[in-house]
Amino acid sequence: MSENVPDAVGELLARSNRLGADPAVTNYGGGNTSVKVSVTSPATGEPVELLYVKGSGGDLGTLRAKGLAVLERERLVALDSVYKGVSHEDEMVPLFSYCSHGTGGATPSIDTPMHGLVDSPHVDHLHPDSVIALACAADGERLVREIWGGSVAWVPWQRPGWELGRSMAELSARPGVIGAVLGGHGLTTWGATSDEVELRSLTIIREAAEYLARTSVAEPFGPVVRSTLDTVDRRARAAELFGHLRAIASVDRRQVGHFTDSEVVLDFLAREKLEPLVALGTSCPDHFLRTKVRPLLLDTAPDAPLETVVARLAELHASYRDEYSAYYHRHATAGSPAMRGADPAIVLVPGVGMFSFGADKQTARVAGEFYVNAINVMRGAEGVSTYRPVTEADKFAVEYWQLEEKKLKLRPAPKALAGKVAVVTGGASGIGLATAKLLSEHGANVVVADLDQSTCDTVAADLGGPDAAVGVAMDVTDVDAVTAGIDAAVLAFGGVDIVVNNAGITRAGKLADTSVEDWDLQYGIMVRGSFLVAHAAERVLRAQRLGGDIVNICSKNAVFAGPANLAYSSAKAAQAHMVRLLAAELGEIGVRVNGVNPDGVVRGSGIFAGGWGASRAATYGVDEKDLGKFYAQRTVLKVEVLPWHVASAVLTLTNGSLPITTGLIIPVDSGVPQAFLR
Structure with a gap:
């Protein structure tokens, strides 16, 4: 729909964006707003009343004109004459499109x-925590009457x-009635x-x-009965646990994770009423559609030995799956959609925080936000009454609603790397930058690792920001920096699936010209660095x-003994082996390890721009600006190797095109006969 809309619709969009920007007013993707506008029909020349209303799947905070459904209200209201009652409600939804105006x-x-059935020109439907707390209170109807008299009505759950x-x-x-609280x-x-x-x-x-x-009891969740780790220990523990938690969340389908240790979450996890409230689950339909009917609660001490936690987690996960399956079969009918999976979407770890999961980062983050909404609702309800969510049967009726199932089926097919997390070292320039961009384009969440934090952040922002990519300062020669970088990747996205060891440097020279410092520098970055990153990532890969x-970015120099390049070429040979x-070694855990041997990539390369290009040009007796062309002319195909050529090889190795290929090194060199592998 064009953004050229009536003034009243412009007001609707502005109002929607304001309301949707405040999480205390409504949650992401939740709620809807509308306006009724009288216009002249271009088809008949007669007046027609139109209903502009937020369409399915949109978000109020980012709503634009194209996200509005436009219906002729008279036709919509007339559908009441064919309504057959509650048991036939779903039959009404396909009829809405027959009331459309224009497209x-x-x-x-x-x-x-x-x-559409309300006569008032403007309608808001929202999911504010404070109101849902009343809507989910055992005596919500009485509370609504006490607060607003008759000006705000009460509607039991529908x-x-x-x-x-x-x-x-x-x-x-x-x-005198200006609104209604909808139960649950x-x-x-x-x-x-x-x-x-x-x-x-x-x-x-x-x-x-x-x-x-004003009226809440002092401690709605009861007294503090559990300890909370300090910030440093909490984050370290979260990074240590996340891979194991992702493993149980991904049994049915691969998930990305999000970690939350806000004060709201930590306080809830420390309180006496935690277990019974978690067991009751969430209530508002928007909540349990995102979070499932309840989280998995880990009941070990926050500082318990890891092996103890992992063993207990396996027991709790098995019970959770059994209970979820039983819940499904208690309520499923012949017409119910198939069970979508029995793994938890929310895992609560007292003393540490909340781990939320979804098919992508945004879905995982939003699931966590919805559970924070649920905590706020529970606190409010327990403060003035007793938290009483809608019944399990009602939850199932929404979670496995055929209309929701149809909406899910309309989602586009996931990209090849959707649900995967890629760490690219040297990711801020050259081959690394091209690789980060290409993996991101194909659905991966990317961790851009390089020496300068601000440059990494810039690249990550260009890739789409925190729901798509994050930047991590990482000196791959420093074991602590590498460990911290992998932990940061895990805390950002829940784990690591792809490691691209691309960080590199070169100092040209024959044996007599190569200093010990030059030798150590190149072996430190390319050999030690690849080892340290793989070493730190292995524990995560194994846990998940x-x-x-x-994927190691090696070089055709790993097999071609070129002139005056002793340290670099032998370091690349070590990377290749x-x-x-x-x-x-890692095949036993399903991890494929492969490499790429590029020829010299001159354009866009940080290495060549840093003096290596001038050195190699001098060695070969050509102008530096012609070095790429010179490399190309000595190849079979006579084509210059560019960063995206190497990135494409990385993509092929990681996107499922070669699912049982490991130990392979792919030449990306335009055909250098001396470097042919054999």
Whole structure:
């Protein structure tokens, strides 16, 4: 849909963005807003009332005109004449599209009737923590009446759909009623203008929060009964555990992780009521669609020996899967979608924090945000009443709703590297930069590791920011820096699946010209560095039990004895043989280890720009600017090797194209006969 929209729709978009920007007002992807506008139909020349409403799958904070569904309201309201009752609600949803105006914009959501059947021009439906705390309180109806009298109504739990839309229409027609608290769900308000409905929404949210703060008991979750590790130890423990947690979250399908150790989370994990509240699960539909009906709670001490924790985790995971399967079979019918997986989406570790999982980083992060919403809801409800979520059967009815299943099936197919985490050393320039970009384009979360943090951060931002890539300062010769860098990768995305050992440097020279310092520098970065990074990554790869890839960027010099290049060429030969040795060793855990032998990559190379290009040009008696062309002319194909050529080889080795290939070194040299492998 064009951004050229009526003024009222512009107001709707601005209001939506303001409301969606505040997590206290609504969660990511949650809620919807609408406006009704009278226009002249271009088809008939007659007046027609249009409903502009946030479409399915959108987010209020980033909503644009193309995310709105546009329906002719008279036709939508007329559908009430064919409504057959609650058991036939799902049959109504396909009919919404027949009410579209023009191209219709975005796909209408299940909440469309809540907007279209209400006569007021503006409607907001939101999921604020303070209101949901009342909606999930055992005596929520009484509390709503106590706070607002009759100006805010109470609606017992109803699954979103036509019946709920009817309820909103009836309530909005009552004099003096400005909104409704939906049991177990959220808040809906209406108004004559955009400013009026926004003010009503924010006022109700604020008044709910003030009531909770004023009347809540001092410790809604009970006293502190568990210790919390200090920040340094907590982060170290999280990095140590994350691979094992990712393993249990990825049994049915590979997941990316997100770690949260905010004060809200740590306080909840330390409290007396933790176990019974976790067992009750989340309540609001938006919550348990993202988090599953409940998290997995690890009950070991935060500083327990790792082997003890891993053994207990295996027991808890087996129980969780059994319980989830039983939950599914208790409620599934012949028409229910197949079980989507029995692994937890949220793992809570007292004293450490919350680990959330999803098919991609954004999904994992948002799942964690939703559980924070759930904690806030539980705190509010327990502070003034008792937390009482909707029933298990109601949760199942939403989680395995055929409409949700259809929405899931409309998602695009995942990219080849979706769900994988790649660490690229020397990732801020040359081959490393090209590799980071290409792996990111194909769905990987990328950790850009290089010496300068600000440069790494710039590259990561260009790749899409924290949900796609992060930058990590890493001196690959320093064991502590490498360990910290791998830990940072794990804390950012939950683990490591692909390691690209690309960091390199060269100091040209014959034996007599090569100093001990030059020798140690090159062996330190390329040989020691590849060893240290692989060594640090192995514990994560082993813990995850998901296989993986290590790729060493070697060189055709590993097999071609070129002139005046002793230290560099022999270091590359060591890297190449490391490929074979690690392939033989790590195959037992499903990790493939391969290498790439490029010819000199001049353009975009940090190495060549740092003096190596001038040195090699002098050795071969050519101008430095012509060095790339010179290299190309000595090859079979007469084509200059560029960074993206090497990156493409890395992609081929890691994207599933060669699933049972390990110990291979691929020449990417345009054909240098002296470097042919044999």
